[in-house]
Amino acid sequence: MADSYRQTTQAKLARMGIYAMLFLLALWFLAPLYVMLTTSFKSLDDIRSGNLLSLPQSFSLDAWKTAWDSACTGVECGGMKGYFGNSLKMMIPAVLISTLLGSLNGYVLSMWRFKGSDAFFMALLIGTFLPFQVVILPMAQVLGMLGLENSTGRLVLVHVIYGLQFTTLFFRNYYVTVPSDLVKAARIDGAGFFLFFFKILLPISIPTIMVCLIWQTTQIWNDFLFGVVFSSGDGQPITVALNNLVNTSTGVKQYNVDMAAAIIAALPTLLVYIVGGKFFVRGLTAGAVKG
Amino acid sequence: MGALSIRKVKKSYGDTHILKGIDLEIENGQFLILVGPSGCGKSTLLNMIAGLDDITSGEIYIADRLVNNLSPKDRDIAMVFQSYALYPNMTVRRNIAFGLEIRKVPKIEQDEIINRVAKTLQMEHLLDRKPAQLSGGQRQRVAMGRALARNPALFLFDEPLSNLDAKLRVEMRTEIKLLHQRLGTTIVYVTHDQIEAMTLGERIAVMKEGEVRQFGTPQQLYDLPSDLYVAGFIGSPSMNFIPCVLGEADGVGVVTLNNGKEDQLISLGQISDIQRPFVGKPVILGIRPEQLTDPASAHSDHPNMQILTAMVTITEPTGPDTLVTVNINGVKTVARCHPRAAGVPGQSVQLSLDPTKALLFDPVSEKRLA
Amino acid sequence: MTVNSFSFSRFVDVTLPKVVIAPTALACLVGFYGFIGWTAWLSFTNSHMLPHYEWAGFVQYVELFGNDRWWQAMWNLGVFGSLFILICLALGLFTAVLLDQKIRAEGALRTIYLYPMALSFIVTGTAWKWILNPGLGIEKLLHDWGFTGATFDWIINPHYAIYTVVIAGVWQSTGFVMALFLAGLRGIDDSIIKAAQIDGASLPVIYTRIIIPSLRPVFLSVFMILAHIAVKSFDLVMALTGGGPGFATDLPSIFMYQHGFTRGQLGLGAASAMMMLFTAAAVVMPFLYSELMRDRRG
Numbered sequence: 021m022a023d024s025y026r027q028t029t030q031a032k033l034a035r036m037g038i039y040a041m042l043f044l045l046a047l048w049f050l051a052p053l054y055v056m057l058t059t060s061f062k063s064l065d066d067i068r069s070g071n072l073l074s075l076p077q078s079f080s081l082d083a084w085k086t087a088w089d090s091a092c093t094g095v096e097c098g099g100m101k102g103y104f105g106n107s108l109k110m111m112i113p114a115v116l117i118s119t120l121l122g123s124l125n126g127y128v129l130s131m132w133r134f135k136g137s138d139a140f141f142m143a144l145l146i147g148t149f150l151p152f153q154v155v156i157l158p159m160a161q162v163l164g165m166l167g168l169e170n171s172t173g174r175l176v177l178v179h180v181i182y183g184l185q186f187t188t189l190f191f192r193n194y195y196v197t198v199p200s201d202l203v204k205a206a207r208i209d210g211a212g213f214f215l216f217f218f219k220i221l222l223p224i225s226i227p228t229i230m231v232c233l234i235w236q237t238t239q240i241w242n243d244f245l246f247g248v249v250f251s252s253g254d255g256q257p258i259t260v261a262l263n264n265l266v267n268t269s270t271g272v273k274q275y276n277v278d279m280a281a282a283i284i285a286a287l288p289t290l291l292v293y294i295v296g297g298k299f300f301v302r303g304l305t306a307g308a309v310k311g
Numbered sequence: 312m313g314a315l316s317i318r319k320v321k322k323s324y325g326d327t328h329i330l331k332g333i334d335l336e337i338e339n340g341q342f343l344i345l346v347g348p349s350g351c352g353k354s355t356l357l358n359m360i361a362g363l364d365d366i367t368s369g370e371i372y373i374a375d376r377l378v379n380n381l382s383p384k385d386r387d388i389a390m391v392f393q394s395y396a397l398y399p400n401m402t403v404r405r406n407i408a409f410g411l412e413i414r415k416v417p418k419i420e421q422d423e424i425i426n427r428v429a430k431t432l433q434m435e436h437l438l439d440r441k442p443a444q445l446s447g448g449q450r451q452r453v454a455m456g457r458a459l460a461r462n463p464a465l466f467l468f469d470e471p472l473s474n475l476d477a478k479l480r481v482e483m484r485t486e487i488k489l490l491h492q493r494l495g496t497t498i499v500y501v502t503h504d505q506i507e508a509m510t511l512g513e514r515i516a517v518m519k520e521g522e523v524r525q526f527g528t529p530q531q532l533y534d535l536p537s538d539l540y541v542a543g544f545i546g547s548p549s550m551n552f553i554p555c556v557l558g559e560a561d562g563v564g565v566v567t568l569n570n571g572k573e574d575q576l577i578s579l580g581q582i583s584d585i586q587r588p589f590v591g592k593p594v595i596l597g598i599r600p601e602q603l604t605d606p607a608s609a610h611s612d613h614p615n616m617q618i619l620t621a622m623v624t625i626t627e628p629t630g631p632d633t634l635v636t637v638n639i640n641g642v643k644t645v646a647r648c649h650p651r652a653a654g655v656p657g658q659s660v661q662l663s664l665d666p667t668k669a670l671l672f673d674p675v676s677e678k679r680l681a
Numbered sequence: 682m683t684v685n686s687f688s689f690s691r692f693v694d695v696t697l698p699k700v701v702i703a704p705t706a707l708a709c710l711v712g713f714y715g716f717i718g719w720t721a722w723l724s725f726t727n728s729h730m731l732p733h734y735e736w737a738g739f740v741q742y743v744e745l746f747g748n749d750r751w752w753q754a755m756w757n758l759g760v761f762g763s764l765f766i767l768i769c770l771a772l773g774l775f776t777a778v779l780l781d782q783k784i785r786a787e788g789a790l791r792t793i794y795l796y797p798m799a800l801s802f803i804v805t806g807t808a809w810k811w812i813l814n815p816g817l818g819i820e821k822l823l824h825d826w827g828f829t830g831a832t833f834d835w836i837i838n839p840h841y842a843i844y845t846v847v848i849a850g851v852w853q854s855t856g857f858v859m860a861l862f863l864a865g866l867r868g869i870d871d872s873i874i875k876a877a878q879i880d881g882a883s884l885p886v887i888y889t890r891i892i893i894p895s896l897r898p899v900f901l902s903v904f905m906i907l908a909h910i911a912v913k914s915f916d917l918v919m920a921l922t923g924g925g926p927g928f929a930t931d932l933p934s935i936f937m938y939q940h941g942f943t944r945g946q947l948g949l950g951a952a953s954a955m956m957m958l959f960t961a962a963a964v965v966m967p968f969l970y971s972e973l974m975r976d977r978r979g
Binding site: 049053073144161300 | 697702706713715720790793821856913916919942
């Protein structure tokens with residue numbers, strides 16, 4: 021009798037311990053976000069007199085205004101707004117094109133196999149393990165040869181090409197679970213390649229399309245390497261601009277502006293994560309379990 | 312004028328031969344069953360009739376048209392699948408209309424056809440539902456409705472009842488048979504279930520390893536199977552195969568059956584010319600459980616009904632009769648007895664054997680010795 | 682009705698899929714494998730500012746292997762990589778096991794643990810750069826809490842700077858590892874656990890002896906992905922330390938970028954890129970091989 025009582029208190033203590041640890045972990049994960057936010061609302065005096073965790077003495081939106089309008093990223097001093105626009109202009113077409121092509125490719129690779137299509141899929145799969153460093157030198161040459169000077173155009177092209185491996189993977193892995201009888205029934209009914217795709221397959225692909233859109237949006241918006249290599253000056257995406265802002269020291273370091281700029285850069289993907297969280301997780305786990 | 316003609320059709324992938332030469336002919340309005348274990352090639356053959364798979368060599372004629380190079384939609388066929396294959400994002404009505412739309416059938420006619428089909432299959436109340444909202448049996452009905460709406464020369468069924476539970480399967484089987492009687496459609500039906508094959512088919516092709524082992528009516532397959540495989544495949548519980556040596560006494564074939572204790576001499580019928588070379592050699596005696604029963608229940612008025620005694624190993628009551636397992640010549644042998652005459656394990660029973668129904672098989676070639 | 686031996690619709694059925702996939706095939710073959718070959722060729726030339734395509738043997742590799750900075754970068758990668766992978770695995774697994782205990786706020790907690798993955802590494806680097814700021818960051822916080830003698834200047838300390846990269850990297854990626862392990866834990870057959878409970882095993886024993894070993898495939902997947910992230914790491918270090926102080930946090934990816942793009946050493950940059958490829962392949966190949974073997978057997 022005493023034994024079982026001890027066990028239940030033991031169990032209770034263990035559970036409290038678990039909750040405590042999880043709570044501490046949550047604090048650790050949230051801390052940087054908290055710090056970024058509070059710092060962005062502080063004045064430079066606040067920052068120097070207070071510490072990381074202290075709340076702003078005088079709540080101010082000045083850092084935000086500067087970050088958006090007039091912060092200096094190297095030579096230019098126009099704030100993040102231009103670069104935010106660049107990222108948008110690059111991201112939207114790249115996401116849409118790579119998703120559409122990915123779905124078509126996945127469709128072909130799963131339902132219209134022909135000699136070499138499986139080998140091609142393997143080649144594509146192996147591509148996902150490549151560090152991009154091995155392709156950026158030649159790509160830079162090719163972009164120059166093509167005469168493509170516009171930064172946004174270059175980035176869209178590059179992101180589409182190197183995004184295709186993931187989008188094709190997502191769709192192909194989903195489409196192989198669609199019963200092959202469905203294609204047969206459609207062929208007997210007379211639906212050809214495109215009719216089947218648009219009228220029957222796409223309507224049931226919505227979850228996978230969501231996963232793909234969210235994954236691509238996150239990857240492309242957050243990218244830095246392609247941005248820093250293939251774009252220049254005014255055409256750079258916001259990640260490059262942020263890095264320039266934070267790492268070019270002209271005069272006094274404005275930590276509050278840095279933080280505000282970082283949050284501005286992070287907002288779109290954070291929003292996508294909050295709104296489409298479960299699709300995001302599906303994308304992560306699907307990409308990982310590709311095997 | 313044949314509805315379907317398959318001539319010397321072969322299918323191979325490189326060195327693997329899936330179908331080794333199929334020849335089948337059926338008339339208009341007949342119900343053909345392709346039956347066999349998985350891997351025998353029946354689904355492949357069906358896919359080739361439908362045009363979903365290429366033909367390596369040979370010819371297929373549907374309603375006297377050579378269809379080898381026609382795509383599925385031009386072959387005037389309709390198909391019902393094991394997984395129903397209904398378009399998930401469309402209502403039942405649109406599922407049926409889809410093929411008609413592609414064919415550019417006028418809208419008024421489309422509606423007429425849909426209503427007619429819905430009435431025939433009693434699914435008017437389902438027309439505006441989506442497949443996810445239907446039960447298995449209802450989905451199967453919609454799949455058949457979609458096929459009916461096409462009014463084709465040939466209906467193809469690919470194991471349509473395999474996904475249904477046992478009770479529903481029996482119900483749908485009867486419905487399909489009724490539908491066939493009413494509409495007089497030509498059907499090719501693939502199944503691995505020999506009961507479905509026997510109850511539904513007018514002509515059955517028993518397949519194994521890419522060949523048709525026998526093609527005939529259900530009764531022909533049951534009474535006169537061409538080889539051991541067909542004999543064992545048709546009928547449940549399956550035919551007993553007892554190894555023994557063929558003897559002769561005054562032109563009549565005799566075999567010695569040992570029940571574990573003593574030898575018993577059983578007379579069969581007159582020895583035929585084909586059987587004669589096997590006298591003195593090992594053969595396999597095939598006798599169905601239905602033809603091995605207790606003497607009181609034996610129906611045949613054949614004057615030479617043979618009686619044999621054996622010891623019961625186990626009994627399995629099925630309700631209308633009891634399956635009694637004995638041991639003959641070292642082989643498990645099953646008999647169907649009246650429940651009250653079955654005996655208990657360890658007990659000795661008398662079994663009556665109808666020699667007119669007994670078959671002899673060559674153990675080496677596995678063919679029936681006619 | 683006449684029958685012809687050539688069917689247009691059959692022809693379309695057969696060629697259209699190939700046509701559709703052709704652009705991607707081209708992009709893939711050229712953009713991946715073609716470019717790898719190109720980079721490889723470059724690594725065997727004497728290119729500096731502009732590419733020259735005459736064969737120059739292993740000259741760049743010799744220079745690379747004699748380059749102190751390169752070895753420092755590889756060393757840093759080794760230190761960072763192993764710590765990053767180990768800590769992420771341990772922390773991720775630990776968190777997943779905790780979350781698997783039927784926790785009430787599981788959904789909310791998972792969202793919190795995973796959100797860092799939605800951020801760019803630049804944002805992460807920027808945030809942690811501020812937090813680890815020598816005068817105003819954690820050090821000041823400790824002072825304000827009463828630990829007046831405490832110092833926390835790892836980020837500018839050549840001996841400890843690399844660990845700051847580990848901290849930031851772990852913060853970003855643990856949630857992802859946790860998500861994978863949680864999915865793996867959830868996929869374990871309940872009946873095995875019930876059998877163990879009937880056998881009398883306690884919960885910790887069940888975890889260590891039965892559950893964790895059966896997560897082997899997840900371990901391998903996670904290891905591979907983390908290794909891949911580590912080898913590719915570029916954004917995080919650029920934002921956090923810029924590779925400094927000195928070359929204390931330099932990585933092969935930074936070496937490659939600087940030599941290939943800002944210093945006009947195309948050949949050397951190409952050689953370093955090829956070395957990165959080999960490193961990534963060396964980690965991934967054994968895994969792929971074992972997967973292929975498993976597929977063939979299974």
